Amino acid sequence: MNHQLNPDGWVDNYADILFRYALTRINKSVLAEGLVQETFLAGIKSSSSFKGESSELTWLTAILKRKIIDHYRKNSRKKELSFEMPDERFAKQGMLDDHWLENKAPKEWQTMADSDLENEEFMNILQACIRHLPEKWASCFMLRVMDEMNGEEVCKELEISSSNMWVIMHRARLQLRDCVEKSWFK
Amino acid sequence: MDTKGKMMISCKEATFLISKKQQDKLTRIEKIQLTFHLMMCKYCRRFERQTKFITKAIKKMNRRVEKQGVPMQMTDAQKQQLRQKLNEANR
Numbered sequence: 001m002n003h004q005l006n007p008d009g010w011v012d013n014y015a016d017i018l019f020r021y022a023l024t025r026i027n028k029s030v031l032a033e034g035l036v037q038e039t040f041l042a043g044i045k046s047s048s049s050f051k052g053e054s055s056e057l058t059w060l061t062a063i064l065k066r067k068i069i070d071h072y073r074k075n076s077r078k079k080e081l082s083f084e085m086p087d088e089r090f091a092k093q094g095m096l097d098d099h100w101l102e103n104k105a106p107k108e109w110q111t112m113a114d115s116d117l118e119n120e121e122f123m124n125i126l127q128a129c130i131r132h133l134p135e136k137w138a139s140c141f142m143l144r145v146m147d148e149m150n151g152e153e154v155c156k157e158l159e160i161s162s163s164n165m166w167v168i169m170h171r172a173r174l175q176l177r178d179c180v181e182k183s184w185f186k
Numbered sequence: 187m188d189t190k191g192k193m194m195i196s197c198k199e200a201t202f203l204i205s206k207k208q209q210d211k212l213t214r215i216e217k218i219q220l221t222f223h224l225m226m227c228k229y230c231r232r233f234e235r236q237t238k239f240i241t242k243a244i245k246k247m248n249r250r251v252e253k254q255g256v257p258m259q260m261t262d263a264q265k266q267q268l269r270q271k272l273n274e275a276n277r
Contacts, residue, residue, distance in 0.1 A: 098196030
């Protein structure tokens with residue numbers, strides 16, 4: 001089937017879908033809105049390259065995805081994070097070097113259940129926790145976990161080293177876990 | 187992170203491996219180190235259970251976005267503005 005472009009219907013048909021797509025990956029609503037606008041404008045500009053092999057939405061989503069990655073890259077500062085940097089959750093010295101501090105260690109999540117995954121409130125809390133991550137961590141984390149992009153690609157897109165990527169994933173998980181525990185399993 | 191040749195790894199190292207394992211394969215040594223650590227450390231066992239759960243939830247979130255009815259929408263005013271911009275560009 002050959003698809004056609006119909007820019008007049010874009011806002012009505014796709015603005016919300018694309019906005020949600022962007023908002024799940026970018027922590028600010030005004031930025032997400034701007035990216036949707038850029039996507040539509042880029043779509044009009046490059047409409048001659050649309051071959052009709054995919055649907056309008058798929059095509060526009062691909063453009064938006066590029067825009068999101070470009071945005072991530074702009075924000076991924078050069079400074080590398082290293083594993084050795086101290087983390088307040090772990091003891092600093094002595095016999096128990098780098099072991100969990102009692103008051104920072106994971107608490108038992110008594111009510112953890114798969115039904116939470118269907119719970120709107122839980123998912124909103126998780127989303128808010130992701131928004132609280134430093135932007136660079138969130139982009140790395142979301143590309144790998146949510147978009148299931150492979151590691152090599154993520155490093156290339158964000159211009160970070162592979163070891164830095166793993167440190168970011170680790171730190172992001174530590175922080176997300178803390179946040180979910182504090183906000184949901186309290 | 188360099189844990190080569192170590193039998194006992196710290197919780198910081200163990201949580202690093204737990205995180206890595208959710209995206210990638212661990213080396214044989216890393217697997218042994220982690221298994222050994224988890225046998226002794228209830229906090230890291232919790233960390234693994236809980237972060238796996240979060241990973242699962244985030245994967246689900248992606249599909250949730252494609253669903254209608256999630257309260258993340260542009261306002262009518264924003265859409266109107268967007269339409270104007272597109273019209274100008276489309277002229």
